[in-house]
Amino acid sequence: MTLKSIRYESGKLEILDQLLLPSQSQYIEVKGVEDGWRAIHKMHVRGAPAIAIVGCLSLAVEIQPEVFTDKKTLRQEVEGKLNYLVSARPTAVNMKLAADELISLVNALDKDETVSAEQMKLKFLSAIETMLDKDIIDNRAIGDAGAKAILSHCPKDSMVRILTHCNTGSLATAGYGTALGVIRSLHSLKRLEHVYCTETRPYNQGARLTAYELVHDKIPATLVCDSMVSALMRARNITAVVVGADRVATNGDTANKIGTYQIAVVAKHHGVLFYVAAPFTSIDFSIPSGEHILIEERPEHEMSHVADHRIAATGISCWNPAFDVTPASLITGIITEKGVFGPGELMQHHKNSSDFLHS
Ligand SMILES: CSC[C@@H](O)[C@@H](O)C(=O)COP(=O)(O)O
The missing domain is CATH 3.40.50.10470 (Translation initiation factor eif-2b; domain 2)
Structure with a gap:
């Protein structure tokens, strides 16, 4: 039996399919935002914090291989996709708050002239990746x-x-x-x-x-x-x-x-x-x-x-x-x-x- 609902390493995201539990432990790959939206909407992944983390990581795996030559394109792409992910399920607020925070981050990075498009992408990805560790630390403190x-x-x-x-x-x-x-x-x-x-x-x-x-x-x-x-x-x-x-x-x-x-x-x-x-x-x-x-x-x-x-x-x-x-x-x-x-x-x-x- 496994209890790890989210498996992530740079560029690859898999979730434990919660529609199949407890009879089967099967991971499905989330290749991008469309898959992420569907996994949340259909409840392959559920629970307010997991929804936000999987939503944001689905965007991370999507943009990871992309090359951005200008910051405006990156900002517009992530803003549109984050808002789309928020629409997958309306009640839990975690995805919406994460989207707001990440949109503020890309806006600030876009305005910062010392940051290139590639650096902006890396900083954005690293902000998403920290969500996994932070959630576990917070949960232990809550416990x-x-x-x-x-x-x-x-x-x-x-x-x-x-x-x-x-x-x-x-x-x-x-x-x-x-x-x-x-x-x-x-x-x-x-x-x-x-x-x-x-x-x-x-x-x-x-x-x-x-x-x-x-x-x-x-x-x-x-x-x-x-x-x-x-x-x-x-x-x-x-x-x-x-x-x-x-x-x-x-x-x-x-x-x-x-x-x-x-x-x-x-x-x-x-x-x-x-x-x-x-x-x-x-x-x-x-x-x-x-x-x-x-x-x-x-x-x-x-x-x-x-x-x-x-x-x-x-x-x-x-x-x-x-x-x-x-x-x-x-x-x-x-x-x-x-x-x-x-x-x-x-x-x-x-x-x-x-x-x-x-x-
Ligand atoms: C730490 S999960 C907290 C809540 O999200 C949980 O109690 C809950 O209501 C989950 O609902 P679900 O519809 O399964 O996503």
């Missing part, structure tokens, strides 16, 4: 901060029971994972008694992918149906819920996999801690609240069928939003690589770091 935050609520040396939803692990990121990274950190501290993962209907990221990662790492784990969460909280004394995020708004409202919102409501009812684990690349400070998040609706087929087998009555229509928004008021804390924030503290942190940058 450690999240484990510490959860354990701060528990008696010394006691064991914890965690519930998670969707897949936020090595398959959804460059490695280690966000919410699953917190679970990995608790496990390495020997403080994790058990983890429960939901199936995550309709696409079954929990049953197919999270379960696969937990079995791989030999983490004590049990799979539950999405509809069992209330019963689980009553019966199994869950310490905390930890989930990932596709987009966190400035006020802490969080878009994540469909079903997250109802788990948060149930957690509130049972007095269970509810944490969101996400890197700053998932925080969208351009929107004040979750009302501004566009929710992707996926094809009916993903709901009416399991693999290619139809399970829903023929003729019934399906509503298939891929994400929902959990209000900040239901969230205990947002675990990031820079520490754990109360949902209302994100704005202040952002303001302080912008003040620092501009002082």
Whole structure:
């Protein structure tokens, strides 16, 4: 079994085909932006950080062999292609933020007269290549901060029971994972008694992918149906819920996999801690609240069928939003690589770091 979702070396990109997991581990080559867009749209690769990294790397492999004699052509090409990649899936903000950052970089390099077209290309490629390492470093910091935050609520040396939803692990990121990274950190501290993962209907990221990662790492784990969460909280004394995020708004409202919102409501009812684990690349400070998040609706087929087998009555229509928004008021804390924030503290942190940058 392999857990490396993205294999990259200069000029060559391969992704583990997540449509085939867990029965087959097969890599597919992404030769350029068209392949990258399709892999994201069709969910051969998924998970907010992995989408951004694969999107940007697909552009890197495309432009790597190209020779640019003028900087304007390079700038226009990468700008157009990055905007195209952003359109592959609308809810996760990571690809959009990465595109904005890379477009600012090429604009600055274009204006810098000391930089040639070839140097501009190399600097652009190196900015993309650093995303892989940075994501893993950030995930480890998230894992450690999240484990510490959860354990701060528990008696010394006691064991914890965690519930998670969707897949936020090595398959959804460059490695280690966000919410699953917190679970990995608790496990390495020997403080994790058990983890429960939901199936995550309709696409079954929990049953197919999270379960696969937990079995791989030999983490004590049990799979539950999405509809069992209330019963689980009553019966199994869950310490905390930890989930990932596709987009966190400035006020802490969080878009994540469909079903997250109802788990948060149930957690509130049972007095269970509810944490969101996400890197700053998932925080969208351009929107004040979750009302501004566009929710992707996926094809009916993903709901009416399991693999290619139809399970829903023929003729019934399906509503298939891929994400929902959990209000900040239901969230205990947002675990990031820079520490754990109360949902209302994100704005202040952002303001302080912008003040620092501009002082
Ligand atoms: C670290 S991944 C965080 C989120 O992207 C994850 O929880 C999620 O909702 C993934 O949705 P998906 O539709 O599988 O891309």
